[in-house]
Amino acid sequence: MTEKQQFTLVHDYGDFELRSYPAHVLMQVEVEGDFMRAGNIGFGPLISYISGNNLERQKIAMTAPVIQEPTGPESHLVSFVMPNGTDPKDVPVPANSRVAIKAMPEQLTGVRKFGGGWNETRFNREGDLLLKAVALHGFEPVGNLYWARFDPPWKPGFLKSNEALINLKKVK
Numbered sequence: 001m002t003e004k005q006q007f008t009l010v011h012d013y014g015d016f017e018l019r020s021y022p023a024h025v026l027m028q029v030e031v032e033g034d035f036m037r038a039g040n041i042g043f044g045p046l047i048s049y050i051s052g053n054n055l056e057r058q059k060i061a062m063t064a065p066v067i068q069e070p071t072g073p074e075s076h077l078v079s080f081v082m083p084n085g086t087d088p089k090d091v092p093v094p095a096n097s098r099v100a101i102k103a104m105p106e107q108l109t110g111v112r113k114f115g116g117g118w119n120e121t122r123f124n125r126e127g128d129l130l131l132k133a134v135a136l137h138g139f140e141p142v143g144n145l146y147w148a149r150f151d152p153p154w155k156p157g158f159l160k161s162n163e164a165l166i167n168l169k170k171v172k
Contacts, residue, residue: 003063004150005081010108015133017111018168025082025091026067026102032075035120039068039149042078049099050080054092065148065163110134110141112164117157123147126164139168 010018027049031041043066050060060082067079079102082091088103112130116122127145134141148163 003061003083005063005065006084007109013133013137015112016130016137017113018139019109019111021104021107021109023106024084024104025086025088026079026104027082027091027094028077028079028100028102029096029098030071030075030077034074035068035070035076035123036118038076039066039078039118042068042076045096045099046078046080049094049096053095055095056092058092060092064150067146067148067165069144069146071144108168108170110139110166110168114162114164115158115160116162117160118149118162123162123164126162127166130164130166134166134168138171140171142167142169 005021005024007019007021010020027046029042029045031038033041050062052059063081063083065081067081069077069079071077088101091101094101110130110133112126112133114122114126127147131141131145143166145164145166148165150161151159
């Protein structure tokens with residue numbers, strides 16, 4: 001079974017969850033392309049990295065979710081979460097210079113869960129609903145919306161689990 005990123009549920013507001021994510025490590029690659037192409041393009045170098053394409057030739061277990069964040073009109077940051085408890089200084093150096101290690105601090109995050117297939121329209125709709133909900137409850141977004149995909153592409157769409165996420169700070 002694939003390990004999932006740990007978090008603590010702070011509060012369930014009904015229309016979104018407020019979660020606290022502990023410090024963690026991401027492996028990331030920035031790619032050019034539309035929403036769907038970017039996810040596919042970014043997956044390749046990251047799966048290669050955890051399959052041993054790193055300077056230590058170390059294999060790393062796949063975890064969930066795969067994260068995708070738009071960084072421009074046609075660019076996206078695609079990330080794998082390293083296994084829970086990974087220390088950034090122990091992460092093997094990527095052999096591919098496009099793959100980068102990013103240590104993430106503890107984060108307060110708004111999360112809207114939804115099922116179904118992947119497409120940009122669905123992610124954008126859920127992201128818009130998330131932004132409205134967090135504002136209604138007195139939170140201010142920090143950074144960009146991003147998306148989490150938990151299932152392989154071959155899993156039937158109606159069985160897939162997805163999330164829209166935004167890092168937050170409390171303003172009210």
